Amino acid sequence: MAGALVPASVTAEPALTIYNQNFAVVRDTVPLDLKSGVNDVRYTDATAQVEPDSVILRDPAGKHLLQIWEQNYRHDPVTQELLLSLFEGKTIDFQNIRTKDNTQVHELIPGKIIRSGYVPGGGSEQPIIEVNGKLQFSLRECRCFRIWATTQCSSRH
Numbered sequence: 465m466a467g468a469l470v471p472a473s474v475t476a477e478p479a480l481t482i483y484n485q486n487f488a489v490v491r492d493t494v495p496l497d498l499k500s501g502v503n504d505v506r507y508t509d510a511t512a513q514v515e516p517d518s519v520i521l522r523d524p525a526g527k528h529l530l531q532i533w534e535q536n537y538r539h540d541p542v543t544q545e546l547l548l549s550l551f552e553g554k555t556i557d558f559q560n561i562r563t564k565d566n567t568q569v570h571e572l573i574p575g576k577i578i579r580s581g582y583v584p585g586g587g588s589e590q591p592i593i594e595v596n597g598k599l600q601f602s603l604r605e606c607r608c609f610r611i612w613a614t615t616q617c618s619s620r621h
Contacts, residue, residue, distance in 0.1 A: 486513070493524070502533070510537070545588045548580035558593075575600070 479491040496505060514537060521530045557572040573595060581591035593600045 489518075498530075541586065543582070543588065545580050545582035545591060548577050548591055549582035552577050552580045 478493075481489045483489070490511075494507060496503075498505075516535050516537060519532065519535060521532050523530055553576075555574050555576040558575050560571050560573050562569050562571070576594040578592040578594055578599065579589070581589045583589060590601055
């Protein structure tokens with residue numbers, strides 16, 4: 465994908481060239497309000513198959529030199545493993561809900577994410593979490609991780 469990132473006052477029609485083997489070139493103008501210095505820009509309309517080396521950042525008027533310092537593409541579906549990968553190597557709080565005296569008790573249990581289980585492209589492996597100095601290899605069977613959907617992602621350092 466090739467794109468010119470330009471001020472909002474300059475617009476152009478998008479162009480699309482389709483090649484064999486599922487390859488295409490897209491030329492588009494994206495209006496941006498850039499300030500002097502480093503800008504954090506998030507663009508959510510890119511295809512999942514974008515080739516990072518093909519993204520071009522330029523001022524169509526040729527007045528300003530622009531540079532891409534870093535690019536990140538996240539287009540995998542959100543999964544437990546993908547979310548864990550954001551905190552791999554860190555300790556986060558996991559919420560456990562248990563019954564005590566006929567009352568639901570919510571407690572936070574710190575666990576260090578040793579391996580998230582995330583495999584780029586949609587695959588997954590079993591996560592490994594360290595809890596109280598012991599490795600947990602099965603989140604769903606371990607009582608402390610029984611309600612995984614309510615994981616609290618407050619990072620601890």
